[in-house]
Amino acid sequence: MPRFSDNISEEGILGENEVLRLFNACKDDYERALVAFAWTTAARPSELLGIHRADVLVQEDSVIIYLATKKLKKTNKFQMKKRHLEFERPQGMDIDPFLEFIADYIKAFKYEDIPVFPYTTTRWMQKVLNKRGMEALGRKITPYHLRHSAITREAQNNASLSGLMHFKGAKSLRSVIPYLHATPYKIMLKRKKKEEFEKFVKNREIPPNSH
Numbered sequence: 001m002p003r004f005s006d007n008i009s010e011e012g013i014l015g016e017n018e019v020l021r022l023f024n025a026c027k028d029d030y031e032r033a034l035v036a037f038a039w040t041t042a043a044r045p046s047e048l049l050g051i052h053r054a055d056v057l058v059q060e061d062s063v064i065i066y067l068a069t070k071k072l073k074k075t076n077k078f079q080m081k082k083r084h085l086e087f088e089r090p091q092g093m094d095i096d097p098f099l100e101f102i103a104d105y106i107k108a109f110k111y112e113d114i115p116v117f118p119y120t121t122t123r124w125m126q127k128v129l130n131k132r133g134m135e136a137l138g139r140k141i142t143p144y145h146l147r148h149s150a151i152t153r154e155a156q157n158n159a160s161l162s163g164l165m166h167f168k169g170a171k172s173l174r175s176v177i178p179y180l181h182a183t184p185y186k187i188m189l190k191r192k193k194k195e196e197f198e199k200f201v202k203n204r205e206i207p208p209n210s211h
Helices: 016-025 029-041 046-049 096-108 123-137 143-156 159-166 172-181 183-201
Strands: 056-058 062-071 076-087
Touching: 016 029, 016 096, 016 123, 016 143, 029 062, 029 096, 029 123, 046 062, 046 096, 046 143, 056 076, 056 096, 062 096, 076 159, 123 143, 143 159, 143 172, 159 172
Parallel strands: none
Antiparallel strands: 056 062, 062 076
């Protein structure tokens, strides 16, 4: 995992402008889809390969993407049922080029069970990002650069701790701690206490206006 500092570009974390340059350097729609899906969802390479047409629901005001996690390297048992990530579709000057590309890309698929990417291994991802990274940014990029950069983006955008865990596809708080550099610690602590209080209220079925 890359180190973090205030100057995120120097530490291997990409900003949106850098990702857009990477996206624009891509040679075909498969490459552009790789950058768009990876930056939007922060999915692991194996999760990206597991996305099928049926896992992407495009609506007028949102895009919903389902991801299945199967991570066996460390625990030999961590498997997560499909989780969904819902993204609003901004309009006008705030349009998200990555999300809109995904929406258009998916429309070309005729059958629901077709994989989004026609590959069985992640080697092509590494090869594509290495080449396009050198062309657009002067350095090699990996799928995990995009994953960690996207998670950092969510932390900077005030995602809750539980929301950050869900977005990352993590089962423990420890795994998102490295990303808390993106938001002042006091704010994150306050957010955590608020979540715990709301859970306390919900579990005891206390009326919202009684506290």
